[in-house]
Amino acid sequence: MLIGLTGGIGSGKTTVSDLFAELGIKIIDTDVISQNLTAASGSAISLILENFGPQSIALDGSMDRKFMRTKVFNSSNERKKLESILHPLIREEAKRQIQNLDGPYSILAVPLMNKDSSWIRLCDRILLVDCPKEEQIRRVELRNGLGPTEIQKIINSQSSIRDKLSFADDVLFNYGEREYLKKEILRLHQIYLKLSGACSKSV
Numbered sequence: 001m002l003i004g005l006t007g008g009i010g011s012g013k014t015t016v017s018d019l020f021a022e023l024g025i026k027i028i029d030t031d032v033i034s035q036n037l038t039a040a041s042g043s044a045i046s047l048i049l050e051n052f053g054p055q056s057i058a059l060d061g062s063m064d065r066k067f068m069r070t071k072v073f074n075s076s077n078e079r080k081k082l083e084s085i086l087h088p089l090i091r092e093e094a095k096r097q098i099q100n101l102d103g104p105y106s107i108l109a110v111p112l113m114n115k116d117s118s119w120i121r122l123c124d125r126i127l128l129v130d131c132p133k134e135e136q137i138r139r140v141e142l143r144n145g146l147g148p149t150e151i152q153k154i155i156n157s158q159s160s161i162r163d164k165l166s167f168a169d170d171v172l173f174n175y176g177e178r179e180y181l182k183k184e185i186l187r188l189h190q191i192y193l194k195l196s197g198a199c200s201k202s203v
C-alpha cells in the first residue's frame, strides 16, 4: 500500500517522514529525487543549462538553487518551465523506486499535490500535514533564513488548504509538541498496517 504524504512548505513533511522511517517504513521523497537530478552531473543539468543559461549552474556543476529559487518564485512562467523539465524525470524515478518497494506500506512524499495531480492516482491514500500559515513562515524563517515576503510567495505558488483537503484521506495537524506528533504517527501507523492487509496497487 502506498501512502502519499503532502503539505505546504514547512508544514512538517520531512519531520513526519522521519518518524515513519523510525518505525521501519520505507520513504520515497520527491524532494530528494529532485535534488539528485539537479546535483553536479545529475541528469537534469544539461536541460537546465540549456533553458536557464550559465547563471543557473553553480561552480561545482550543480543547479544554483538560490538563483533558481529567486527566479521561479517570482515568475510562474519560469516555475512552470523548471517544473516541465524536472517533474517528468522525478515521476519516472519515483515510479522506478515504487516498483522496488516491500513491506506492508510505504510513503511517497510529494510537496506539490493538487486535486488534479497525477500523483494522487499512484497512491492508495493521501496523508496531509498541516499547520497555521504563520507557523509555516516562522519555521522556514528559522530553518532557511528566508524573509516572510519570500516565504509568502512560495506559499502562494502552492495549492490552497481547501484544495488539499478535497483529496486528503487523513490530516495530521502538526502544531504542538513533538510527543503529540509521535503519538499521532503511531495511531496512523496502526491504521495503515490494518488497511495494508486489504490493499495493494501497482503503478
Ligand SMILES: CC(C)(COP(=O)(O)OP(=O)(O)OC[C@H]1O[C@@H](n2cnc3c(N)ncnc32)[C@H](O)[C@@H]1O)[C@@H](O)C(=O)NCCC(=O)NCCS
Residues within 6 Å of the ligand: 008, 009, 010, 030, 031, 034, 038, 065, 066, 068, 069, 072, 079, 082, 083, 086, 090, 110, 111, 112, 154, 157, 158
Ligand atoms: C525551486 C527550487 C530551486 C528551490 O530550491 P531550495 O533548495 O531553495 O528549496 P527546496 O528544494 O528545499 O524546496 C523547499 C520547498 O519549496 C517548495 N517548492 C519546491 N519546488 C516548488 C514548486 N515548483 N512550486 C511550489 N513550491 C515548491 C516545497 O514546499 C519544498 O519542500 C527547488 O525546490 C526546485 O528545484 N523546485 C522544482 C522541482 C519541484 O517541483 N520539486 C518539488 C518536488 S515534486
Ligand SMILES: Nc1ncnc2c1ncn2[C@@H]1O[C@H](COP(=O)(O)OP(=O)(O)OP(=O)(O)O)[C@@H](O)[C@H]1O
Residues within 6 Å of the ligand: 007, 008, 009, 010, 011, 012, 013, 014, 015, 016, 031, 111, 139, 140, 143, 174, 175, 176, 177, 178, 181
Ligand atoms: N511540531 C513542530 N514544532 C516545532 N517545529 C517543528 C515542528 N514540526 C517541524 N518543525 C520544524 O519546522 C521546520 C520545517 O519542518 P520540515 O522540514 O519537516 O517541513 P517540510 O514540510 O518538510 O518543509 P519543506 O516543504 O520546506 O521541505 C524544521 O526545521 C522542523 O524541525
